[in-house]
Amino acid sequence: MKIDPIHLLKEHDLKHTKQRVRVLEEIALDTAAISQPNLEKKLGKEIDRVTLYRILNTYEEKGILHRIMDMHGTANYAICSSSCTEDHHHDEHVHFNCTNCFKIYCLEVEAPRIKMPEGFTAKTVSSIAYGICNKCNAI
Amino acid sequence: MKIDPIHLLKEHDLKHTKQRVRVLEEIALDTAAISQPNLEKKLGKEIDRVTLYRILNTYEEKGILHRIMDMHGTANYAICSSSCTEDHHHDEHVHFNCTNCFKIYCLEVEAPRIKMPEGFTAKTVSSIAYGICNKCNAI
DNA sequence: ATAGTATATGCAATTAAATTGCATATACTA
DNA sequence: TAGTATATGCAATTTAATTGCATATACTAT
Secondary structure (H helix, E strand, O other), rough: OOOOOOHHHHHHOOOOOOOHHHHHHHHHHOEEEEHHHHHHHHHHOOOOOHHHHHHHHHHHHHEEEEEEOOOOOOEEEEOOOOOOOOOOOOOOEEEEEEOOOOEEEEEEEOOOOOOOOOOOOEEEEEEEEEEOOOOHHHH | OOOOOHHHHHHHHOOOOOHHHHHHHHHHHOOEEEEEHHHHHOOOOOOOOOHHHHHHHHHHOOOOOEEEOOOOOOOOEOOOOOOOOOOOOOOOOOEEEEOOOOOOEEEEEEOOOOOOHHHHHHHHEEEEEEEHHHHHHHO
């Protein structure tokens, strides 16, 4: 994922601080989503725990990151496709959670249309597939 | 959901205790899944917090309950369809999380088949639809 | 029915995660 | 470059989850 942190921040009316840039850089390193605990482990020395929470929250609100909850209820973060806005996250693709390496991938597969029962109206659908990712399958 | 706690416990080689029965009864009260915090609120006086954790865990392991993580990473529990076993949970239906009343329903809709990218092999798919449930729509 | 055994429960203590308030530091505006 | 708004880090607090252990309870075999 090629991103320009500084530009991205400006675009969303966020002040440019070294912590915010750092978080974006770290998340952009991998195409897979990164978990909150993992981020904390990597950045814990550089960025205060509380600050990290706050940065992740504002990013999520602003539509810069989207959050994927894994099967353990842990938050994972990935950079939103450019079309995300504060109002609507375009994260309706399928996510893939590898049960071997535990990484979460954003697949380029649209979330499936699901027929709702009478009376239920769905606004968004989040699908997570669990299995073995391409890297782990290759081993 | 009509269940027979005592029979269910015996079936899974679990000792019959009043706490375990109580938990099953409480969960069976509603067709919707119930959240861990909610269960705790309802049973907190009767059952120790720690015991509740343990009971829910063993039920999940044994395939008596299945756990649905909502968008906040909170665990929600619903009674498994009878065909669940320790090895395999048949919870591959779609779940519906009402954004108004926050209840989670197990829909009688099978999880959609999703075409995986090259190299990825999916074992299970979990889909959660967010929107307004039938009861809230009726108001 | 009962004694013996295995395991479930409740309590206390611990560990881990998340939140809040506030003083200071830093980025942006004029 | 000074003034202002807000982000950061630290301390303290709140909330959630886990562990160890003594006691209580359910099941087994007699």
